[in-house]
Amino acid sequence: MRPGRRPLIAGNWKMHTSYEEALALARGCVERIPASLAVDVAIHPPFIWLVPVSKVLEGSAIALGAQNCAAREDGPLTGEVSAHMLAPFCRYVIVGHSERRLLLHEDDAAIAAKLRLVFDHGMTPILCVGEQLAQREAGQAGEVVTQQLRAALDGLTPDRLARLVIAYEPVWAIGTGVPATPADAEAMAQLIRAVVAELGTDGAALRVLYGGSVNATNAAGFLAMPAIDGALVGGASLDVEQFSAIVQAAEALYQQAADQATMEA
Numbered sequence: 001m002r003p004g005r006r007p008l009i010a011g012n013w014k015m016h017t018s019y020e021e022a023l024a025l026a027r028g029c030v031e032r033i034p035a036s037l038a039v040d041v042a043i044h045p046p047f048i049w050l051v052p053v054s055k056v057l058e059g060s061a062i063a064l065g066a067q068n069c070a071a072r073e074d075g076p077l078t079g080e081v082s083a084h085m086l087a088p089f090c091r092y093v094i095v096g097h098s099e100r101r102l103l104l105h106e107d108d109a110a111i112a113a114k115l116r117l118v119f120d121h122g123m124t125p126i127l128c129v130g131e132q133l134a135q136r137e138a139g140q141a142g143e144v145v146t147q148q149l150r151a152a153l154d155g156l157t158p159d160r161l162a163r164l165v166i167a168y169e170p171v172w173a174i175g176t177g178v179p180a181t182p183a184d185a186e187a188m189a190q191l192i193r194a195v196v197a198e199l200g201t202d203g204a205a206l207r208v209l210y211g212g213s214v215n216a217t218n219a220a221g222f223l224a225m226p227a228i229d230g231a232l233v234g235g236a237s238l239d240v241e242q243f244s245a246i247v248q249a250a251e252a253l254y255q256q257a258a259d260q261a262t263m264e265a
């Protein structure tokens with residue numbers, strides 16, 4: 001974390017929760033996560049719960065995010081949800097999650113289109129990038145992530161690049177209980193900043209998250225890294241205790257970093 005770049009802790013509920021569970025989880029987050037934080041917090045319920053959860057979050061510091069959006073503005077796309085439909089309710093939209101890339105065959109062109117639509121409608125995309133295990137073992141992690149970034153971001157204005165959130169999520173770490181090491185995640189976060197800088201912004205305001213088996217026990221190790229500004233949390237975001245503990249760890253580390261910067265100034 002670095003003072004001046006607001007950390008973000010985002011909870012991806014994936015295709016979990018019943019209606020009652022979603023409302024209870026959202027209420028638990030509102031109760032456990034104080035309103036005045038230096039850290040941004042977002043929850044990403046399934047589409048169907050976005051509107052009722054938005055009512056639970058009213059007046060709280062927790063923002064709402066979607067897990068995906070359509071690659072087109074409108075039209076005959078049965079079952080899809082357009083960015084313009086999400087905009088009245090959501091501040092963030094996850095784009096290019098590896099589960100969608102791999103299981104639902106989402107390609108680079110669709111991811112680039114979604115990213116632009118999210119910006120067009122005034123929301124912030126959380127772009128997910130990350131390599132598969134065989135790619136890491138073959139020493140190709142940097143190359144894979146660089147290609148994913150270029151395909152999604154090429155041609156974006158510097159202003160949009162600076163407002164983007166990128167989540168480094170190695171595929172082998174998602175939902176496996178085997179996270180990357182903080183040092184490996186930091187190296188990839190630095191690479192991501194360098195690639196975005198090449199694409200046209202100094203990257204100073206860019207927020208880079210780590211995602212992949214983050215929990216209340218290991219979160220601080222990632223959040224303490226200078227190029228990492230937060231976490232995209234899957235499984236642990238379904239547990240209010242774990243999720244609020246991750247938010248508290250981020251808040252404490254950010255305050256510590258800010259105090260340190262003040263002392264050094």
Ligand code: PEP
Nearest residue numbers: 174175211212213234235
């Ligand atoms: C995710 O879904 O983006 C994720 C990182 O999941 P988990 O925290 O469960 O690994």
